[in-house]
Amino acid sequence: MSCLRAVRGLALAGGFQSLALLSRRVSFSPRQVASDASFHSVSFSESDHPRVLITGGLGQLGVGLTKLLRKQFGKYNVILSDIRKPPAHVYQSGPFIYSDILDYKNLREIVVNNRISWLIHYSALLSADGEAKVSLARDVNITGLHNVLDVAVEHGLRLFIPSSIGAFGPMSPRNPTPDLCIQRPQTIYGVSKVHAELMGEYYHHRYGLDFRCLRYPGIISADCQPGGGTTDYAVQIFHDAVKTGSCVCNLRPDTRLPMMFIDDCLRATLEVLEAPAEALSMRTYNISAVSFTPEELVQEIRRHLPDLQVTYETDPVRQAIADSWPMVFDDSNAHSDWGWKHNYSLPELVQTMLNLTGSNSRMLQAN
Numbered sequence: 001m002s003c004l005r006a007v008r009g010l011a012l013a014g015g016f017q018s019l020a021l022l023s024r025r026v027s028f029s030p031r032q033v034a035s036d037a038s039f040h041s042v043s044f045s046e047s048d049h050p051r052v053l054i055t056g057g058l059g060q061l062g063v064g065l066t067k068l069l070r071k072q073f074g075k076y077n078v079i080l081s082d083i084r085k086p087p088a089h090v091y092q093s094g095p096f097i098y099s100d101i102l103d104y105k106n107l108r109e110i111v112v113n114n115r116i117s118w119l120i121h122y123s124a125l126l127s128a129d130g131e132a133k134v135s136l137a138r139d140v141n142i143t144g145l146h147n148v149l150d151v152a153v154e155h156g157l158r159l160f161i162p163s164s165i166g167a168f169g170p171m172s173p174r175n176p177t178p179d180l181c182i183q184r185p186q187t188i189y190g191v192s193k194v195h196a197e198l199m200g201e202y203y204h205h206r207y208g209l210d211f212r213c214l215r216y217p218g219i220i221s222a223d224c225q226p227g228g229g230t231t232d233y234a235v236q237i238f239h240d241a242v243k244t245g246s247c248v249c250n251l252r253p254d255t256r257l258p259m260m261f262i263d264d265c266l267r268a269t270l271e272v273l274e275a276p277a278e279a280l281s282m283r284t285y286n287i288s289a290v291s292f293t294p295e296e297l298v299q300e301i302r303r304h305l306p307d308l309q310v311t312y313e314t315d316p317v318r319q320a321i322a323d324s325w326p327m328v329f330d331d332s333n334a335h336s337d338w339g340w341k342h343n344y345s346l347p348e349l350v351q352t353m354l355n356l357t358g359s360n361s362r363m364l365q366a367n
């Protein structure tokens with residue numbers, strides 16, 4: 001059992017006071033553990049590149065991020081992991097390993113054996129899925145997070161965890177939503193994301209953990225199917241528009257939400273990971289690109305596919321979630337601290353998505 005886990009167990013049994021006493025008595029410092037353990041871990045003076053592990057990497061975002069990071073740091077320095085079996089093209093493209101974030105020992109073994117220095121924690125149950133499976137979402141998004149935090153502190157890792165527009169709630173200012181404001185999300189997903197933000201920031205202050213976090217808007221991509229989020233409609237509509245010329249939207253036509261093309265999201269992730277620590281005045285940043293409603297998206301797609309048919313069949317669970325989320329995200333701190341700026345506005349996003357989904361479906365038809 002790790003020091004941190006032992007301390008945590010005792011603290012649970014005896015309350016915070018005994019944690020304070022214990023940590024004074026054993027002079028426990030995860031930073032010290034990390035420096036003591038440096039014989040086994042990679043450091044930037046030893047290597048030009050970080051050694052990266054991505055958890056939950058087979059979802060909508062992980063495969064694309066892996067590709068980007070491998071370009072930057074080399075194929076064998078970036079390990080993709082998940083609990084699912086990878087498709088052949090992913091398996092053959094570089095290192096893949098089984099990692100269940102609920103299994104602490106498995107996670108630690110991977111970090112130690114592969115001399116990991118950056119951990120990118122993508123495993124999660126997303127908003128709509130989480131409402132359907134609350135207890136599993138609590139396990140993966142909260143218990144799993146604790147494992148990831150512990151392993152990161154113990155081995156001196158740089159830890160990136162994405163948060164979300166879902167970390168805000170109906171009491172938050174919605175247009176625009178700043179970085180710092182009231183956060184009272186009404187989903188288990190949102191609660192777990194606020195928990196991740198606060199725990200990461202606490203571990204940063206308490207133990208010196210190099211925690212970095214971006215609140216992603218809804219991400220739009222062509223390669224992978226979305227993973228059970230409230231903004232899924234904005235991905236599905238492109239596939240349906242290209243394949244059948246008609247689609248069903250499960251949100252009201254006037255539901256405005258912040259969205260972003262995947263290339264912007266992955267670039268932002270790399271940029272914040274590479275930013276010098278002194279540039280970061282905060283540890284959790286909003287990032288933003290565009291905000292649109294389903295109807296505005298449909299109008300833009302119709303500029304290319306004028307015959308697109310759309311029917312609205314509102315899903316009450318997703319609609320209630322969307323109605324509690326930000327409409328426009330204020331990302332001015334990301335802009336001023338580390339120079340964040342999106343490349344894709346709505347017209348470029350739509351044009352690119354139609355090209356990509358069109359060529360994907362042409363490829364499928366040809367095979």
Ligand SMILES: NC(=O)c1ccc[n+]([C@@H]2O[C@H](COP(=O)([O-])OP(=O)(O)OC[C@H]3O[C@@H](n4cnc5c(N)ncnc54)[C@H](O)[C@@H]3O)[C@@H](O)[C@H]2O)c1
Binds near residue numbers: 099126140217
């Ligand atoms: N996609 C978006 O629009 C969006 C928006 C905001 C934030 N995010 C965040 O970005 C991250 C990645 O999102 P995504 O869309 O790729 O998610 P996704 O749902 O597509 O993929 C999540 C992955 O986690 C894996 N997973 C589940 N349980 C696990 C476990 N016990 N151990 C290891 N892996 C496990 C799943 O197999 C899946 O491949 C998530 O943290 C999500 O909250 C995504």
